[in-house]
Amino acid sequence: MIRVQNVTGGYDNQFLIQNICFEVNKGELLGVIGPNGSGKTTLLKMLSGVHKVAAGDIFIKGRSLESFRPKELAKVIAVLSQHSEDHFSYSVKETVSLGRYAHQKGWFQALSDKDEQIVAEAMELTGISRYADEQLQHLSGGERQRVFLAQALAQEPEILLLDEPTNHLDLSFQKDLLDLLQALTKKQGLTVISIFHDLNLAGLYCNRLLLMDAGKLLKDDVPYGVLREEVISSVYETEIKKQPHPYVPAPQLVLLSEGMQGESSSGKIGAEQLTIEKSQFSLQSSFYLKTISSGVSGSGMGWHRSFVNWQTNESPIKCSAEMDDYLKAKGFKAGETVGMISAGKPEDVSYALFEGEGFSVFTVVIAEVSIEHGINTWIFINGMFSDEVYIQSIITATEAKVKALEQFQELNMKNECILIAGTQQGETLTSAARISPLGKLISQGIYECTTNAMMKSLKRINGGFC
Amino acid sequence: MLSIRKFLRHKGLAYLLAASFLIVSILLGVSIGSVSVPILQIVKIIGAEIFHYKPDGTDPLFENIVMNIRLPRVVLAGLVGASLAIAGAAFQGLLRNPLADPYTLGVSSGASVGAVMTLFFGITIPAAGLFTLPLLSIVFAFITILFVLMFARQIDRAMRVETIILTGIIFSSFLGAVISLMIALTGDELRQIIGWLLGSVSMRGWDYVLILLPFLIIGAAILLSSSHELNAMSFGEERAFHIGVNVQRKKMLILIGGSILTGGAVAVSGTIGFVGLVIPHLTRLIWGPDHRHLLLLSMLTGSGFLILADLLARTIISPAELPIGVITALIGAPVFAVILMKRRSERRG
Structure with a gap:
């Protein structure tokens, strides 16, 4: 549909775009990305003539492209730019009807029935009827x-060029x-x-992305090939x-903000906070x-700083709303x-801190074997x-827990929830497999705390409390 | 409010109202004066003239006043008003600038320089004859608008509304000085030019109507046939291009059309300011900005307006006459100020 061959150009002999080549096929949704001043808009302006x-x-x-007369070009390419000037108070329909300009013939053109129909369809499609x-001028941005x-759709174009179309739009x-x-x-x-x-929008919607930098085409690939961290x-x-998108196979990039997790908010989790x-x-x-938790x-996965275990005899499935209250x-x-x-x-909770080389693990376990x-x-x-x-960590912890529970022949636990929380500060830990330093501490911690918690729970039954 | 607007914007009704305004203005303009001519007489006299029959029951004195004095003056005022109004409407649409008009852009001054030079040097183009003056006015008008736009672009690439107007005013002042210089150098015989420069449609007769008419027809035809393009260009030249308008060619064509109209009008009546500003603006306010109707409606209301302005000019301090430019400026300048203030507050809000 479009073939760009070794294109160089820009404003006033400043070549903002240098030697760019790419092709676009019919029906593609191609995204152009790049930092400010990388030549995206210039490229688009060259494509639009x-x-x-x-x-x-x-x-x-x-x-x-140069052999097209303006009217011919307008029947093939329509453009939606970031800003549009509107100095006079045209009505919406008048504005959309202008899109039919290239299709009208003669000196004193009037809208034909076909034109009217296409204008009405375009307004319907964009929800502005x-x-x-x-x-x-009375409408929002x-x-x-x-x-x-x-207006652009009323041109019945085969190619639509857009310059940051969603810039002023709400979500x-x-x-x-x-x-x-896309439709x-x-x-x-x-x-x-x-x-x-x-x-992220580009990654979500485009078939292919062009990444521009300093007037050059750096990448021309599917979103996963372009939206890479490095x-x-x-x-x-x-x-x-x-990050992967939670629901569709598209890459999503997140910014790391400085100061969100600064030095001042660091610390170690242990019994003092319990x-x-x-x-x-x-x-x-x-x-x-x-x-990561199953509470x-x-x-699921997330960032949290309060952790609460509430004593209630309700079944956990039912009481999500009550929990919030x-x-x-x-x-x-x-x-x-x-x-x-x-x-x-709550007083039956069992907890302990285990120190490793440059890291530590704090485990907390509560068990109950009489009601739920x-x-x-x-x-x-x-x-x-x-x-x-x-x-x-989940695997290692589960193994240790099962081993601990085996001592009590008490393997029919109905409700088992787990939470793994990381401070994401300090020493980088590469593994939590059983034989790794972190895995060993988790195993030890869970085994000890689970055993302890089970004993407390059993003692409460045997001691006659309920 | 919306329904009133809708009602007013009904196109058939718009033309009916504008045409009625023009007809009433013509009748008033012909009727009122040192000698009052009854409306019925006017209708009979004009009707007889158009359909070539011997009028019955008309007074020969009235016939003389109407056909030889009042009607040519009213028609000329109407044609000048139509020319300036449609030119103003086109300039405003093209430059996306509600303050643009032949006067504020300096085009009128350019045309005046052309006219004064023709008289000053006694230039006559053999083939053009009587049309030498308007032709040179048009050429100068066109050159002036090109200069103003080039200069404005040099100062401010974005070509903001105020920049264009400021440039127009600078050019106007400069060209005004050139005219004054020429008048000063010639001494007495060009004193009459001063009166002409202030703008007047008095004592011109049918000849001047005939001089202006071809230019009005050509200029108006050019602009009316460009009404779609003017609509498109109201949204910016780039968008107009995307819609399919051959921007450079159409822009030139519209500037030429506007210059033809301005040059023709200035050649017969001198510089009459603010008609091209106020009329398109008010017409747009009432009937909307669609140039397919705006241009024609502006012509109708513009001619009616200038006929009434001329009526005021010759009756208000009767038996003496005010230059018509004084009346249009008295009405136009405050409107100009209001538009400017509204734009400012809109930008702030």
């Missing part, structure tokens, strides 16, 4: 952007716009080339981490810990708290480690 290329060629549908008679999108408009573009590429074979500021970090000169009360025991950290609230009543913030429940008495048959395990690791280590 606004800027002449200084050297090289651009072919549109096999024909040189109800504003048809409103003045453009997002609505206005949709009007100009409708739902951004999604709507990009969903619409158009799939259903109508529209070819879309869009500049993105937001790398590539993006070096081009954008900032620290970035990559508080045991009548209805609960809890651990309060002054800073956030990266956690009632705050489960409970946490709120006790002054915990639901968003930063991992909550678990247990029928065991539950055991909750917390492991706090004072160290820096990756997601793999979290998984290994």
